[in-house]
Amino acid sequence: MTTNVFLAISDPTRRAVLDLLATGSRKAGDIAARFRHLTQPAVSRHLKVLREAGLVNVEVNAQQRIYELKPEGLTELYEWVAKYQAMWPDTLEALERYLDARAVRQKPKGKKR
Amino acid sequence: MTTNVFLAISDPTRRAVLDLLATGSRKAGDIAARFRHLTQPAVSRHLKVLREAGLVNVEVNAQQRIYELKPEGLTELYEWVAKYQAMWPDTLEALERYLDARAVRQKPKGKKR
DNA sequence: ATGTTAAATAACCAGTGTGTTATACAGTGC
DNA sequence: GCACTGTATAACACACTGGTTATTTAACAT
Numbered sequence: 001m002t003t004n005v006f007l008a009i010s011d012p013t014r015r016a017v018l019d020l021l022a023t024g025s026r027k028a029g030d031i032a033a034r035f036r037h038l039t040q041p042a043v044s045r046h047l048k049v050l051r052e053a054g055l056v057n058v059e060v061n062a063q064q065r066i067y068e069l070k071p072e073g074l075t076e077l078y079e080w081v082a083k084y085q086a087m088w089p090d091t092l093e094a095l096e097r098y099l100d101a102r103a104v105r106q107k108p109k110g111k112k113r
Numbered sequence: 114m115t116t117n118v119f120l121a122i123s124d125p126t127r128r129a130v131l132d133l134l135a136t137g138s139r140k141a142g143d144i145a146a147r148f149r150h151l152t153q154p155a156v157s158r159h160l161k162v163l164r165e166a167g168l169v170n171v172e173v174n175a176q177q178r179i180y181e182l183k184p185e186g187l188t189e190l191y192e193w194v195a196k197y198q199a200m201w202p203d204t205l206e207a208l209e210r211y212l213d214a215r216a217v218r219q220k221p222k223g224k225k226r
Numbered sequence: 227a228t229g230t231t232a233a234a235t236a237a238c239c240a241g242t243g244t245g246t247t248a249t250a251c252a253g254t255g256c
Numbered sequence: 257g258c259a260c261t262g263t264a265t266a267a268c269a270c271a272c273t274g275g276t277t278a279t280t281t282a283a284c285a286t
Contacts, residue, residue: 010123011244015193022197028263042245044264049243063253063262071200078198080128081191084135087184124274141233155275157234176232176283 005076008053013038014046018055021069028065118189121166126151127159131168134182141178 009015017031032043047067050056055073059066122128130144145156160180163169168186172179 004123006123006125006128010117010119012119013244015119018197022200029261032263038244039246040263041247041265045244048264063251065263069197069200071197074194074197077190078194081187081194084131084182084184084187085191087135087182126274142231145233151274152276153233154235154277158274161234176281178233 005053005055005073008049008055009077011046011049013043014050017043017046017050018069021056021067022071025059025066025068028067031067118166118168118186121162121168122190124159124162126156127163130156130159130163131182134169134180135184138172138179138181141180144180 009018013035016035020026020031020034028044028047029040031047032038032040035043047056050067051058053073055070057068057070059068122131126148129148133139133144133147141157141160142153144160145151145153148156160169163180164171166186168183170181170183172181
């Protein structure tokens with residue numbers, strides 16, 4: 001039962017898939033096409049792992065499968081790492097500024113906090 | 114070169130070690146003793162992985178090795194998952210409140226933010 | 227020196243993960 | 257029905273992980 005988020009994101013290919021899906025939903029074939037060095041079945045299995053870890057949704061459309069990011073699936077991970085954030089020394093400050101800065105390109109429509 | 118943070122935290126035992134070290138530094142032996150079902154060498158190798166991933170520091174004290182958490186090592190992970198946080202729906206609100214609430218038990222001496 | 231303690235490393239083994247090619251399955255369109 | 261398309265699954269190979277026991281290394285202590 002490798003339905004674990006930590007395990008799911010431990011693989012660089014799967015992180016790349018998530019990063020790709022973060023920019024919008026994609027058909028399975030389009031995802032696979034991004035990884036030149038991998039075959040279609042290889043990518044398909046990575047997608048399966050992501051599915052079982054609850055990190056993506058699949059929408060069936062005829063023979064096509066449209067994969068969509070399910071960011072809530074990362075809650076557990078976020079929670080876990082956030083615990084440690086409190087222990088950051090002053091570098092935390094720098095990190096926050098850094099993240100806030102790049103957050104601009106993400107979704108400025110979010111509230112200011 | 115498995116000096117990867119994502120890989121390092123993919124193992125539950127290693128996460129448990131980090132969680133333990135989050136409560137304070139420990140001698141290698143004391144850490145190993147916490148895992149009844151594991152032998153000393155097994156834990157020692159987990160510690161090695163954490164070392165190589167830059168998640169812990171070791172202080173040598175005679176024959177003893179004192180392991181200390183190095184939370185900055187989690188920066189990369191935090192950054193990665195934080196990207197997705199922006200995509201959270203309104204559950205993000207709830208999550209934040211949740212984390213703020215439990216943050217109290219963590220380290221109230223930190224600044225208020 | 228010798229023995230003891232603390233931890234790491236070596237050598238090995240079983241299980242799992244990730245890749246491949248080949249194949250099956252399901253829907254589309256003629 | 258039949259061919260085609262898109263994706264998943266099967267079967268297999270191989271490397272890696274994580275466990276074990278046995279051993280080594282290094283620092284005390286007597």
